[in-house]
Amino acid sequence: MADLNLSFLALILLLPISLLIFLNLILRPRPTKIPIKSRHVFITGGSSGIGLALARQAAAEGARVTILARSIQKLEEAKASVRLSTGIDVDIVSADVCDYRAVKDAVEGTEPIDVLVCNQGVFVAQEIVEQKIEEVRGMIDVNLVGCFNLVKAALPGMKKRSDRRPVSIAFMSSQAGQVGIYGYTAYSASKFGLRGLAEALQQEVIADNIHVSLIFPPDTDTPGLAEENKRKPRLTSIIAASSGAMKADEVAKKALDGIKSGTTAGLSPQRSYLMAFVEVVSAGLLRIAGLCFQWTWYGSIEKWHEQQKNLDV
Numbered sequence: 001m002a003d004l005n006l007s008f009l010a011l012i013l014l015l016p017i018s019l020l021i022f023l024n025l026i027l028r029p030r031p032t033k034i035p036i037k038s039r040h041v042f043i044t045g046g047s048s049g050i051g052l053a054l055a056r057q058a059a060a061e062g063a064r065v066t067i068l069a070r071s072i073q074k075l076e077e078a079k080a081s082v083r084l085s086t087g088i089d090v091d092i093v094s095a096d097v098c099d100y101r102a103v104k105d106a107v108e109g110t111e112p113i114d115v116l117v118c119n120q121g122v123f124v125a126q127e128i129v130e131q132k133i134e135e136v137r138g139m140i141d142v143n144l145v146g147c148f149n150l151v152k153a154a155l156p157g158m159k160k161r162s163d164r165r166p167v168s169i170a171f172m173s174s175q176a177g178q179v180g181i182y183g184y185t186a187y188s189a190s191k192f193g194l195r196g197l198a199e200a201l202q203q204e205v206i207a208d209n210i211h212v213s214l215i216f217p218p219d220t221d222t223p224g225l226a227e228e229n230k231r232k233p234r235l236t237s238i239i240a241a242s243s244g245a246m247k248a249d250e251v252a253k254k255a256l257d258g259i260k261s262g263t264t265a266g267l268s269p270q271r272s273y274l275m276a277f278v279e280v281v282s283a284g285l286l287r288i289a290g291l292c293f294q295w296t297w298y299g300s301i302e303k304w305h306e307q308q309k310n311l312d313v
Contacts, residue, residue, distance in 0.1 A: 097146030183236030
């Protein structure tokens with residue numbers, strides 16, 4: 001009986017150890033570290049919110065930072081803000097990410113880029129039946145096509161760099177890029193698209209030691225969010241409230257840590273065999289949690305429509 005218990009215990013221990021060894025063998029790309037000290041970090045949407053917080057964080061860690069946005073006045077204010085908090089000057093560039101020629105000129109007018117952070121984004125929450133098609137196109141152009149423009153402009157220089165240390169391209173997606181939410185139809189579509197871009201791009205550039213990160217922040221307490229909330233459908237606000245909001249500095253810290261380790265999420269490549277083990281083991285529980293969220297959201301939707309019917313009676 002004792003031998004049987006020992007054999008059972010050995011089997012229990014052997015299974016997770018075997019899984020860890022297996023995952024360590026198959027994971028691709030391999031783990032990496034992307035240094036940013038004394039390297040050029042180029043951040044779009046850098047005049048406010050997460051982008052500005054990223055600029056402060058990267059500058060404080062010794063990076064040479066360039067921020068890009070459309071408004072030169074906001075860029076000047078952002079530059080002053082970074083100088084005030086870190087004592088460091090950042091470079092500023094005014095361009096519209098939707099304009100490929102302007103983006104290309106902006107990129108070619110700076111020093112070679114070691115870390116490209118595609119952080120620009122616009123968001124207007126509204127039911128698709130009510131939303132103007134111009135707003136839909138605007139979100140897709142800025143959030144998705146703008147990233148193509150940036151990658152197309154920056155990638156040749158990153159591939160030809162003389163410093164062969166690892167470099168990074170990071171895309172700022174959203175939790176709405178992982179799950180569709182009421183009122184986020186166009187926004188979610190633009191952010192879901194970043195995942196396909198990031199995963200396919202990683203396969204294309206890994207041979208050049210270029211590493212792609214995909215970041216999924218929740219609602220973040222920024223001036224942009226305050227503006228967005230003015231137009232959010234009531235149902236969208238109810239559902240979004242379940243995830244809460246983070247501070248821009250918190251998101252920036254986690255995002256930069258992820259970029260430095262080449263981290264992605266979801267079904268994207270996983271570099272850490274320990275994290276891969278956690279994902280494999282917890283996949284069922286996470287699916288249950290996801291279904292519980294959906295149950296809550298659809299319950300809110302049903303309740304809302306029932307209340308509207310009663311008001312119409």
